[in-house]
Amino acid sequence: MMVGSKSSSEAARLVTPTMLVLWLVLATVPLWITRIGLYPYLGIEILIWSLYAMAFNLVLGTAGLPSFGHGAYFGIGAYAFGLCQFDIVANLWICLVAAALAAGLAGALVALFISHRRGIYYAFMTIAFGQIFWTLAIKSHRITGGEDGLLKIKRLPANFGLVSFDLTDNVAFYYFVLAAFAVGVAALWRLVHSPYGRVVAAIRQSETRAAHLGYNVWLYKASIFALSAAVSGFAGGLFAMAQLAAFPDVMSLHQSGYVVMMTLVGGGLVSFWGPVIGVFLFLTARDVIGALTNAWMLYFGLLFIAIVLFRPEGIAGAISAALQQHSLNALRQRGTSAMRLLVGGGR
């Protein structure tokens, strides 16, 4: 199979046509979401979880590292955002940086211990550390509010010096989150297609080969984990603003499992956009099927099983395969028509 030149030209861009179309469509969401019986907050959740899932996919999809405790970093970001505005300074930008920094540092600390492992040992270590952070969040009642969570977190205004935007309204906050999502997506796209992203993807395919080409495999595995944790923490900071609180539940093992499911169902292993598709499906299924039955997770679970069994490359992979088949059929059709013309002309 040839590796297409179209994809390389897309990889060289900071902003691709797909991104522009997606951002434009997302920008119209507040105009019609209530008309279809949904609400702007769902849009906010989808954007925040999409950013989180894309950050998670740096580890799972790009690096091929099975991390099953990533909720910890999302949660640490949420707590750090709240604690920053309560105890340090109530500034949106500083608190978002604090969220990313705290989660990134926690990720770096964990990465020190797990980056020389792989496979099942790596996976279990991520779960163990995730559980440690979750337990700390529940037990440190004076700092985190324990099981009640850290309440009364404010949506701080987005102050740009000359102008300041109030984000208390859900529609205003949606557009702020959309802007953060757009910047995050462009940054992650560039990272994945940079020399660094290439090396990480190479390590996923063969650690041995990469090491014998002169790459410090441990350093790359550790740094991609810390980076992923930092972006997850940033998304967690946004989530704290969205919920006006930070709860330990997002750090639990089952919530960490959600992001894995979202990423796999969407097709994160084969596509940059897979996690976004997975998050959209998961959260809309939660709200739409969840309005009909409490057992919505049963149906999503069945979808997950079906995808793992029949389409392990996920929905993005299935779409990509269908598009490839379509182009192949079109080429065959053109070839047949050309043959007919040639044969006809010969007569």
Place this chain on the structure above:
Amino acid sequence: MSMLEAAGVHVRFGDRVVLESVDLAVADGEFHGVMGPNGAGKTTFFNVLTGRVKPSRGKVRLGGEDVTGLSPHRIAAKGIARSFQIMTLFDEFSARDNVMMGLPEFRARGLDFVHAVAGDRRFAEQASEALAAVGLVEKGDVRAKDLSYGDRRALEIAVALAQAPRVLCLDEPTSGLGSDGVQRLAALIARLKGKLTIVAIEHDMEFLFSLADRISVIHWGQVVARGTPHELQRNDWVRRSNLGKFA
């Protein structure tokens, strides 16, 4: 001074001694063959030279510098490239991207997450040069996993050459190749001879005896014979062993 030198290399896994006081000195530009029966310790010796296995005793020097026990990535960065007995490529990458990963310039920019790879033509051009050296330039855009077995073997060598190594270690490079493939490989090695220091483990005696400047025979973890192909053909141990039939 030798380009690559191993002195008294000793490796044991638990109670089992795998290598016992193995010495090797390969001159700059020499093609040194390593032969011996299966399980003799040849690949373990390669793993010591390239950092995969730390020796229990002994030293490995590259251009006079002690590189004993350094990790594989450090040894690779110092200039020892290797291929593997079981082919190890980045299967999802194109042939060109595989080679690009080996370029020292690319490695130097490995932590750059600001610039796009696709925007830099120099990498693609340099990778194409290495592919041309092994006759794969036409297949640069083909994924490694979609290449034929012989082309994959050639790609492994192209990746190693892209590293601009001081020493190239080839672990059974003709393994699984048909006669055409072996001839192509022999022609390539003949072109590289003298320009690059090469150490090759090989079972194809015809290939080895026609190309190598000197050959070491390893058996039971020890060097039992060493010399030019002509000298080895007259060596008693080689003549008595199965290997002598081919020599």
